[in-house]
Amino acid sequence: MPTPVLTPCHLNDHTRVRVSIAAHIGFGRYQQLRKGNGWWLRLRLVCSSAGSNPAGGTMPTFSRISVYSTARNSPVRASKAGFWCVAHPPSGGRFITANLTVKLVVDRGIAMAKDLRVDLAAVQAAADGIDSAADALRAAHAVVHDRIAAAQSGWIATSRSALASATTKWEEESAVRYTHLITHASDCRSAVACYSETDNSNAMEIEGTAVTLRL
Amino acid sequence: MTVSMADVEQWQPDQIEEVARALAERARTGGQTAEDLRGLQEMAKWEGDAGEAARQAIEESATALETSAKKTTS
Numbered sequence: 001m002p003t004p005v006l007t008p009c010h011l012n013d014h015t016r017v018r019v020s021i022a023a024h025i026g027f028g029r030y031q032q033l034r035k036g037n038g039w040w041l042r043l044r045l046v047c048s049s050a051g052s053n054p055a056g057g058t059m060p061t062f063s064r065i066s067v068y069s070t071a072r073n074s075p076v077r078a079s080k081a082g083f084w085c086v087a088h089p090p091s092g093g094r095f096i097t098a099n100l101t102v103k104l105v106v107d108r109g110i111a112m113a114k115d116l117r118v119d120l121a122a123v124q125a126a127a128d129g130i131d132s133a134a135d136a137l138r139a140a141h142a143v144v145h146d147r148i149a150a151a152q153s154g155w156i157a158t159s160r161s162a163l164a165s166a167t168t169k170w171e172e173e174s175a176v177r178y179t180h181l182i183t184h185a186s187d188c189r190s191a192v193a194c195y196s197e198t199d200n201s202n203a204m205e206i207e208g209t210a211v212t213l214r215l
Numbered sequence: 216m217t218v219s220m221a222d223v224e225q226w227q228p229d230q231i232e233e234v235a236r237a238l239a240e241r242a243r244t245g246g247q248t249a250e251d252l253r254g255l256q257e258m259a260k261w262e263g264d265a266g267e268a269a270r271q272a273i274e275e276s277a278t279a280l281e282t283s284a285k286k287t288t289s
Contacts, residue, residue, distance in 0.1 A: 118261055130252065130255070133251045137244060137248040155234075170241065
C-alpha cells in the first residue's frame with residue numbers, strides 16, 4: 001500500500017489537525033496525530049461501498065485528502081490527487097473499513113523555519129518578572145533621588161543648581177526606563193491574549209469545518 | 216561660571232559624599248535590573264518572530280540601563 005506523502009507545512013507541537021477526506025464514495029475520519037519521525041496521521045476510513053480501482057478489485061478510492069491545521073493559510077495538501085487504500089477485511093463492496101497511516105513529511109530545518117512555540121504561562125511569567133524588575137528599579141531610584149535632593153543643601157551656589165539640573169535629568173531618565181519596561185511587560189501580556197484568542201478562534205473554525213463535513 | 220574660594224569653603228564634604236554614594240547606588244540598581252532582565256529564563260522559551268522581537272526589546276532596555284549606570288559613575 002503506498003503511503004501518501006503530504007506536503008510539509010507549518011506544523012508544530014501546538015498545531016491541531018483535522019482531516020477531511022473527499023472520497024468518491026464514503027467518508028473518512030481521523031484518529032490521532034502522533035509525533036515521531038516526522039508527523040503521522042492515523043486515519044480510519046469508512047466507505048459505504050467499493051469503487052472502481054484501476055488495479056482491479058473492490059478497493060475504494062479516495063479522491064482527495066485535505067488536512068486543516070490551526071496555522072492560518074497553511075493547509076497541508078496531499079501531494080497526490082488520490083490514493084488507494086486496502087480494504088480490510090473485504091466486505092463484498094459494502095461498508096469497507098481500512099486503517100491508513102499517513103505520514104506528514106515535515107523537515108524541521110527547512111519547512112518549519114517559521115516554527116512557532118509559545119508557552120503562554122512562561123510568557124505571562126516573563127511579563128510578571130519584567131514588572132517586578134521595573135517596580136524595583138523605580139523604587140530604588142526614587143530613594144536615590146530623594147537622598148540627592150536631601151544632600152543639595154551641602155552644595156553651594158552654582159554647584160547646587162548644576163546638581164539640581166542633573167538630578168532632574170536622572171529622574172527623567174529613570175522614568176523613561178520604567179516606562180519602557182512596563183511597556184515590554186504589557187506587550188508580553190498582549191501577546192499572550194492574542195495567541196490565546198487566535199488559538200481558540202482557529203479551534204472553533206476547525207470544529208465548525210469538521211461539523212460541516214460531518215467528520 | 217566660576218567657583219570662588221568662598222564658595223568652596225562653604226561646601227560640605229559629607230553632603231558631596233552622600234551624593235556620590237547615592238549615584239553609586241543608582242548605578243548598582245540599574246546594573247542589577249539589567250541582569251535581572253537578561254536572567255528571565257521564561258523569555259528563552261518563546262520562539263518565533265514575536266519572541267525574538269521581545270527578547271531584543273528587553274536586551275535594548277538592559278543595555279540602556281548599563282550605559283546609564285556607567286555614565287553615572289564615570
